[in-house]
Amino acid sequence: MLAALRLRRPRRFACATCHTTFVERVAWREPGLAYTLRYAQYIYARTQHEDMAQVALNEGLSQDTVRGIFERWAKKRSPSAATHG
Numbered sequence: 001m002l003a004a005l006r007l008r009r010p011r012r013f014a015c016a017t018c019h020t021t022f023v024e025r026v027a028w029r030e031p032g033l034a035y036t037l038r039y040a041q042y043i044y045a046r047t048q049h050e051d052m053a054q055v056a057l058n059e060g061l062s063q064d065t066v067r068g069i070f071e072r073w074a075k076k077r078s079p080s081a082a083t084h085g
Helices: 036-046 052-059 064-076 079-084
Strands: 011-014 021-023
Touching: 011 036, 036 052, 052 064
Parallel strands: none
Antiparallel strands: 011 021
């Protein structure tokens, strides 16, 4: 049985000194992305043995989103990424 997970929006705070605002950072979500790191890892794992277009269709994502997830995770997994980036 699949369960939907409702993610809360990151909290926004204001600096008492300079009055600029900033968003709470959490370990399970990269700034600017609408999905969790765990979900991205799941999508990346699926692209290892399924066509990206099929993964996108099954998950209700755009092919560009799936491709972006694949490219980010492939870069993280690359041996050269540890030495060059």
